[in-house]
Amino acid sequence: MKISPNCLTVIKKWEGFHLDAYSDPVGIATIGYGTRRYPNGQKVHLGDKITEQEAEAFLKFECDKVAEEVSKLVSGISLTQNQFDAIVSFSYNVGTGAFADSTLLKKLKANDFAAAANEFERWVKGTKNGVQTKLPGLVDRRKSERSLFEKADEQGTPIEVEDSPQDRVEWLEGYRDGEKNVIVAWGDSEVVEILTLESFLKDDLITLLQQYKNAKEFRFAPQDKAIPKGKPIAVSGKGEAIIKVKNPPKLNRVLVRGSEGDDVKELQKRLNDLGYDGGKVDGAFGKKTEEAMKSFQADYFGLAEADGRVGPRTWEKLWGDVAATKPASTKSVSPKSTATEPAPTTPASGKNYLRLTKTQSKDPYGCYKLKLEYFKDGQLKDELEVCSGSPSRQFFRKGNQSVAGSYEPIPEGKWYIGDISWAGGANKYDGPIHQSGIGPVTVPLRYVEPGNTQRSGIEIHIDWNRQSSAGTAGCVGIYTTADYKRFVSWLRETDPRDFFVDWGLGTCPAV
Secondary structure, eight states, X not given: OOOOHHHHHHHHHHHOOEEEEEEOTTSOEEEETTBSBOTTSOBOOTTOBOOHHHHHHHHHHHHHHXXXXXHHHTTTOOOOHHHHHHHHHHHHHHOHHHHHTSHHHHHHHTTOHHHHHHHGGGOOEEEETTEEEEOHHHHHHHHHHHHHHHOOSSOOXXXXXXXXXXXXXOEEEEEEETTEEEEEEXXXXXXXXXXXXXXXXXXXXXXXXTTOTTOOEEEEOOTTOOOOSSOOEEEOOSOOOOBOOSSXXXXXXXXXXXXXXXXXXXXXXXXXXXXXXXXXXXXXXXXXXXXXXXXXXHHHHOGGGOOSOBOHHHHHHHTOSBOOOOTTOOSOOOSSOOOBOOOOOOOOTTOOEEEEEEEEEEOTTSOXXXXXXXXXXXXXXXXXXXXXXXXXXXXXXXXXXXXTTOOOOOOBEEEEEOOOXXXXXXXXXXXXXXXXXXXSEEEEEEEEESSOOSOOOOEEEEOTTTTTXXXXXXXXXXXXXXXXXXXXXXHHHHOOOEEEEOOSSSOSOOO
């Protein structure tokens, strides 16, 4: 069985909600809705910070694991959805091991549901300072769980989340198509997806292969074997084309480790803006700046040229090689041409708004590249490439079909753009941050129409921890600080409040 929203509602009510890690009543570091370990297995530590979307996703992830264990333990017992939800909430709190050894389970197996309901109220103690103590919060929680267990009407609807295509992949096969590398992802004898890698860098190939955690092997296809039929997905490398900066600073020397001066400050600022951690902007070219410079050079020129020295070629690349979108243009200016899904939303004269659509290309981490477009007076003025959702949860849905905690991209529909929220004051990109995945600045979004959606806590922010955890829990992630500055300039220019997310599913309202 699967949990329903009723289960999540009960757990949220009694676990409480904390974006900052805290010590629970028995001294264990906890965050979100009672999360003690993250999906990657790491323990929560005091000082950790997360987003609301991450909190919901962590809760759903843990509840699914608990539900899977509970389903095994109650196999053969005919439970209603409310009964199952109540038991999962109970087991989420006490542990599935405790439930497995409980009298509650024994009564269920004996089909004595009335006696099983009585068992909830026995589990109201917790260890505090080494002593078993009755906790008022547990008393109230057990009453809530028992009430749900005994509720015959208003049964919840199970939350069904689609399996990730990447998780179905069992092995990978490499092909050559002219000058391009093609990776075919197989699920046994079925093609799951076909990827065309546009980069020749080893690190980009490794990053791509790591998306398939269940793939056991990689094979090279025989030269005479044809690439299986199917629509390929273009995958770009980490070294994306950079929008040109007007009047960039000049470089009159070669910068190396040990160099000092204002040109080094400009270098450090630019590296940080492009998502490379150049360290403190202090004008001293130290080890951290050199490491960031090498990473940049590796992404754009290859490892062989990643020596950390900044000469004319590297300096020119830092400040961009692609022109920004021309006003009144209706064509994409993405550095590499990408076909988009049908976008029914028609530009409306005299209106200022943002629109988000999907392309048929992925970034190297597995997220689809999305087009975030800025319309001024009904005309397309600028656009950015962004992402949304976790790399393994790239399912694009309507508002009423998008499930809370799914890690999927922002659902289709009309959204309202809130005010800019700075962690350390306006324009402070190098100061305090909101949370590790958000960074120093964010813009909240509120769903407007059509109907309703379970999704909440959706924002537009920098994909701040992209190098370690690419993608988002459902927010719109802007790849770099440099791009976010362009986004902020849009908001300040015309104060657009309408945000249309159009996946071509037919539910995005007209402008």
